[in-house]
Amino acid sequence: ETGVTQTPRHLVMGMTNKKSLKCEQHLGHNAMYWYKQSAKKPLELMFVYSLEERVENNSVPSRFSPECPNSSHLFLHLHTLQPEDSALYLCASSPGLAPYNEQFFGPGTRLTVL
Amino acid sequence: AQSVTQPDIHITVSEGASLELRCNYSYGATPYLFWYVQSPGQGLQLLLKYFSGDTLVQGIKGFEAEFKRSQSSFNLRKPSVHWSDAAEYFCAVGVRAGGTSYGKLTFGQGTILTVHP
Numbered sequence: 001e002t003g004v005t006q007t008p009r010h011l012v013m014g015m016t017n018k019k020s021l022k023c024e025q026h027l028g029h030n031a032m033y034w035y036k037q038s039a040k041k042p043l044e045l046m047f048v049y050s051l052e053e054r055v056e057n058n059s060v061p062s063r064f065s066p067e068c069p070n071s072s073h074l075f076l077h078l079h080t081l082q083p084e085d086s087a088l089y090l091c092a093s094s095p096g097l098a099p100y101n102e103q104f105f106g107p108g109t110r111l112t113v114l
Numbered sequence: 115a116q117s118v119t120q121p122d123i124h125i126t127v128s129e130g131a132s133l134e135l136r137c138n139y140s141y142g143a144t145p146y147l148f149w150y151v152q153s154p155g156q157g158l159q160l161l162l163k164y165f166s167g168d169t170l171v172q173g174i175k176g177f178e179a180e181f182k183r184s185q186s187s188f189n190l191r192k193p194s195v196h197w198s199d200a201a202e203y204f205c206a207v208g209v210r211a212g213g214t215s216y217g218k219l220t221f222g223q224g225t226i227l228t229v230h231p
Contacts, residue, residue, distance in 0.1 A: 004157070031216075042118075043204070043221040055216055090157055099208035099217025100146045100165050105157030 002026055004106035006091050012112045013081065021076040021109045023091030029104070031097050032074040034066060037088040037108070049074060050097050081113045116141040116209050120222035127195050128230045135190040135225050137205030146208035147188045148219065149179055153201045161203075164188060175199070200229045 004025045013019050025032060034046040048056035049068040063085075065077040074091055088108045094101040117140045127133055139145060146165055150158040162173025169181040179190045188205060205222040 006157075040223070042223045043219075045218060048216065048218070050216065056218070092157075097216030099210050099219075100163075101208075101217065102148070102160050102163060103158075103219060105150075105159070107155065107157045 004091055004093055004104050006089075006106035006109050008109060009107065010110045010112075012114065013078070014114050015081060015083070017081075018077070018079045020078065021089055021091075021111075023074040023076075023106055025072055025074075025091075025093035025104070025106075027093055027095075027104060029093040029095050030071055031094045031101070032068060032071070033092040033094075033103065034074065034076055035090040035092065037090055039087075043090070047076075048097070055097070078111075081111075083113050086111055086113045116145065116207050116220050118205050118207050118220055118222035120203075120205055120225050122225050123223070124226045124228070126228040126230060129197050130194050133190075133192045133195045133199070133227070135203050135205075135227070137188045137190065137222060138186050139188065139205070139207045140186065141207055141209055143209075144183070146217075147179075147181060148206040148208060149173065149177070149188075149190050150204045150206060150221075151175075151201045152204065152224075158204060161190070195227075195229055197229045197231060200227055202226050 007022045032049045036044045046060045047066045052068045067075040090108045091106040092103040094103045119138045148163045149161040152158045164181045202224045206219045
């Protein structure tokens with residue numbers, strides 16, 4: 001595997017379910033990100049991790065819970081979601097946190113909440 | 115706060131025609147500027163970036179962009195579009211998040227490019 005991978009690619013869940021999204025980067029980067037991409041809205045930054053430490057929680061509801069066990073893996077735990085949470089969830093990584101660093105994106109997980 | 119505007123939501127061009135996608139940003143200092151492309155069902159891929167120096171930057175797939183400070187613009191261009199260029203294009207500004215030691219990207223809403231044969 002190369003680059004940034006995300007699993008699953010598609011997920012359908014009910015409002016009472018608990019599920020997790022997984023992201024893995026094979027680039028040796030130190031920073032990882034979760035974004036939400038909804039139709040007709042700009043990408044929304046959700047969380048930022050640097051060396052497994054969360055440095056940003058962008059006013060995200062607590063029903064989204066991130067976890068970064070090491071610098072290569074990032075999870076997004078989901079519980080009691082709402083239909084408006086249906087979106088494409090993108091993971092990204094970058095060499096570091098400086099604003100000039102290119103971010104490398106995974107293919108995303110298409111989430112549908114029923 | 116910084117912002118990015120992509121005035122065109124959807125652009126249609128014929129294959130072989132030239133292309134220009136517009137991007138305007140709002141930020142107090144010189145930002146780091148990026149163009150990303152997203153094909154259907156895929157993540158975002160970097161086309162090119164501007165940090166400093168020559169205001170005309172070359173990217174992958176034959177794309178280029180020009181930074182114009184006086185107009186706060188960073189428009190993306192390609193002289194001859196191929197059918198495979200059909201995708202959604204995002205302009206982004208990288209700035210240091212206020213009061214923190216890290217940077218963050220602010221994205222425009224994207225421009226969808228359709229290419230007619």
